Amino acid sequence: MSRHVPSWPCVIESLFAADLSAKFAYYGRLTLGDVTSNGFYLLRRSSCPFPVLEDIFRLKLCPLEPIYVVNFGDADQTHNDECMESKLAAFEAARKSMRRESQLRGIRVSDATIDAWLQLKFGHLQYDPVLVGHLNVLKAQLSAIEHRGQCRSPIPGTVEASKIASRAQFLGVFVARQLSGPDSTNSGGGLDQRLELHLHEIKTKIETSVVSLGMLKLGSYLERALMFKALADQIGLPAALVRGTYGRSWIEIAVPKMENAAEANEDTQQHRRRSSRPIIDLCDKFLPTRYLRENYVVDLMDEPGRLMPIDGLEAKVYCSGGKPVDTAIGCAKIRE
Structure with a gap:
């Protein structure tokens, strides 16, 4: 198709940009610039065809594999009375419709299952309180460490280069702490079991396979990578979510190379003498996310918060699940 329609790749990219869940299922990767939003979901294990979340509930399906859903809701927003009444009416009408349809089909669907779906669809009524709590704690801790009031860059589409590495390390430790289980020293069986x-x-408790991310108290590679990505997008930290060929998922980040002050000052003066264009000082300026390229993998399992060069042996072993790897290739090849 792309040979006959030159703009076809751009069309596909635009379509996937509007549905990051489908993009991740198809490509196995979300880039640094792909920012997840409420309702983003993925399957614990890839399947074909990719299920549509609305169809799962409409057809009363219950996939064997869990579907993880990210939903921060509108916890920070307030609604006027008229708006809330309208939303509540729509919520109740949808509930009655789903209950009536299930009865006509002779399928028993619990009210809890119906409400779970409606709460996902009408996120402004019911958000993931645990995930929101994680985000609030993370923001508070970052503000205390960085001595600043806000986490996001004041310039849309940019990131403060000097904060990328430290935030990624801090978030890696934070995520591992949330998903290590009630007793991280428990040796009764492996992590997978x-x-x-x-x-x-x-x-069993919620009577559905659609699991809100905040419900998880224990997580492996995929669960931790997903939580890292979801929280990173909320604080303006560019992070790429990748699903590899060995069933592993991981996070890649881009850490710009920082020059020392003397070299940077000399280069700046030389640049100004031969050009009228301004030069970006990485130490205290913001960089556009689209100019960044992934060069580190974040360890979320063995030594949470460790940054591993993307072409280094440690990153290759981490991404391949301990499988033998060719030292001439990196994580970029493992995911292909």
Whole structure:
């Protein structure tokens, strides 16, 4: 198709930009510039065809594999009475419609299942309180450490270069702490077995396979990478979410090379003498996210917060799940 329609790749990219859940399912990757929003979801294990969340609830399906949903809701927004009444009416009408449809089909669907779907669809009524709590704690801790009031860059589409590495390291530790389980020293079985049991308990409780991210108290590579990505997008930290060929998922970030003050000052003076264009001082300026290129993998499992060069052996082993890897390739090849 692209040979006959030159603009076809741009069209596909635009379509996927409007549905990052489908983009991640198709490409196995969200870039630094892909910012997740409420309602973003992914399957614990890839499947074909990719399920549409609305169809799962409409057809009363219950996939074997969990579907993780990110929903910060509108916790920071206020609504006037008229707006809230309208939303509540729509919520109640949808609930009655789903209950009536399930009865006509002879399928028993609990009120809890119906409400779970409606709460996801009408996120302004019910958000993920635990995930929102994680975000609030993270923002408060970053503000205390960085001595600043806001986490996001004041310039849309940019990031403060000097904060990328430190924030990624801090967030890596933060995420690992949230998803290490109630007893991180528990040795009764491996992580995979404990995670399976944890997910079974959650699905039994909520009677659906659609799991809000905040419900997780234990997580492996995918769960931790997803939480890192979701929180990073909320604080303006560019992060790429990647699903590899060995069933591993990981986070890639871009840390610009920082020059020392003397070299930077000399280069700046030389640049100004031969050009009228301004030069960007990385130490105290903001960089456009689109100019960044991934060069580090964030360790969220073995040594949370560690930044591993993307072409280094440690990153290759981390991304491949311990499988033998060719030292001439990096994580970029593992994910292809």
